[in-house]
Structure formats: structure tokens, C-alpha cells
Amino acid sequence: DARVTQTPRHKVTEMGQEVTMRCQPILGHNTVFWYRQTMMQGLELLAYFRNRAPLDDSGMPKDRFSAEMPDATLATLKIQPSEPRDSAVYFCASGEPADDEQFFGPGTRLTVL
Amino acid sequence: GNSVTQMEGPVTLSEEAFLTINCTYTATGYPSLFWYVQYPGEGLQLLLKATKADDKGSNKGFEATYRKETTSFHLEKGSVQVSDSAVYFCALSEWGSQGNLIFGKGTKLSVKP
Numbered sequence: 001d002a003r004v005t006q007t008p009r010h011k012v013t014e015m016g017q018e019v020t021m022r023c024q025p026i027l028g029h030n031t032v033f034w035y036r037q038t039m040m041q042g043l044e045l046l047a048y049f050r051n052r053a054p055l056d057d058s059g060m061p062k063d064r065f066s067a068e069m070p071d072a073t074l075a076t077l078k079i080q081p082s083e084p085r086d087s088a089v090y091f092c093a094s095g096e097p098a099d100d101e102q103f104f105g106p107g108t109r110l111t112v113l
Numbered sequence: 114g115n116s117v118t119q120m121e122g123p124v125t126l127s128e129e130a131f132l133t134i135n136c137t138y139t140a141t142g143y144p145s146l147f148w149y150v151q152y153p154g155e156g157l158q159l160l161l162k163a164t165k166a167d168d169k170g171s172n173k174g175f176e177a178t179y180r181k182e183t184t185s186f187h188l189e190k191g192s193v194q195v196s197d198s199a200v201y202f203c204a205l206s207e208w209g210s211q212g213n214l215i216f217g218k219g220t221k222l223s224v225k226p
Binding site (some may be wrong): 045093104 | 115145154155156158159162164184202206213214216218219
């Protein structure tokens with residue numbers, strides 16, 4: 001049963017700390033997406049990668065957020081320094097462009113105090 | 114630019130009631146259209162999709178028809194169950210967009226016994 005996995009599932013941290021979220025896409029998928037979901041803004045696309053190269057990161061605050069794919073089995077989203085307004089659920093999704101469907105992970109719920 | 118507009122929620126229905134969640138879109142080219150569902154505490158998952166005009170997507174008793182003339186993709190179910198309580202997202206993927214989806218803001222559905 002192929003699934004997208006995300007770690008950690010929950011993270012509570014203090015303002016100013018570095019936060020790293022990890023995602024393992026489904027094996028064979030070459031496109032990875034990062035989303036942020038809040039009550040106020042809904043679902044926002046932060047960045048996405050194709051074959052490990054960033055295609056679009058225009059949704060991401062560049063001064064504190066960074067996203068990478070060190071290899072085909074791992075995508076990371078880092079916030080440094082974190083701020084209370086970053087509190088949200090962060091989703092990773094993977095897919096194949098020919099199919100259009102995106103497969104979402106369970107999310108990382110981030111709370112910044 | 115491309116966009117998706119959904120009816121605002123929350124929608125509260127009694128079990129076995131008829132459900133309609135409206136979705137309209139704006140897009141250039143030939144989009145594919147999707148409905149995703151998010152159950153509490155989980156990531157989004159694909160519910161159904163349609164790739165061209167007049168196609169009907171269906172799954173788990175839900176249906177939606179791609180109406181190019183009205184640029185709509187309304188979600189319907191004849192008899193909802195308590196287990197259908199979730200947030201429903203309408204989305205589009207434009208041909209050539211390399212898998213990027215444009216999501217609506219989501220509509221929360223609560224079904225009461």
C-alpha cells in the first residue's frame with residue numbers, strides 16, 4: 001500500500017527555533033508538492049519539485065523558508081527562524097504529471113509558541 | 114489567471130439528505146477537474162475527477178459532471194451518511210501545467226444522524 005509519509009506528525013516549538021519537516025514521496029513519483037493549510041488562508045501551495053529540481057517556490061516566504069530534495073526518496077521543508085504565524089498543518093503530496101492526481105501525506109501539525 | 118470558486122460552508126445536513134456543493138472555475142486551455150475530500154485529521158484524497166467536457170466522475174455515490182458551457186463541476190450525492198462528514202475541495206489542473214492543481218477554499222460538510 002504505497003503512501004506518502006511525513007515526519008514528524010506534530011511539532012511544538014518556540015519562536016526563533018529551526019523546524020525541519022520531512023516527506024517521503026511514493027516510490028516512482030517524480031513530482032513533490034508542499035502545501036500549508038490554515039483556517040484563515042485555506043490550502044496554499046508553497047513549492048513543488050520535478051525530478052528533485054524546484055519548479056516553483058513562489059508561494060514560499062524566501063527569507064525564512066527553504067525546501068530541498070536531497071534525493072528522490074526525501075523532501076524537506078525548513079523554517080528558520082520560526083514565528084507564531086507559521087503555525088499550520090503542512091502537507092506534502094507526490095504524483096506523476098501525466099496522471100494529474102496528487103497523493104497527500106497525513107501532514108505535520110506545527111505550533112510555534 | 115486560473116481559479117476555482119466553491120460555495121462557502123459549513124453545510125449541515127441530516128442523514129439521507131441530498132447533497133450539492135457548487136464549484137465553478139476560470140481557466141484557459143483545457144483543464145481537468147477534481148474533487149478531493151479531507152477527513153478529520155487526514156490529508157486530502159482524490160474523490161473523483163473528469164478530464165474533458167461532459168465527462169462524469171463518480172465514486173462512493175458521489176458524482177460531478179464537467180460542464181464547459183457553465184464552467185461548473187458541482188458535487189452531488191443522493192443520500193449522505195454521517196461518514197461523509199469532511200471537507201470537500203474542488204480543484205483544476207490545466208493541460209500542460211505539469212501536475213500543479215489550483216484548489217478552491219474547501220466546503221465543510223457535517224452530516225447529523
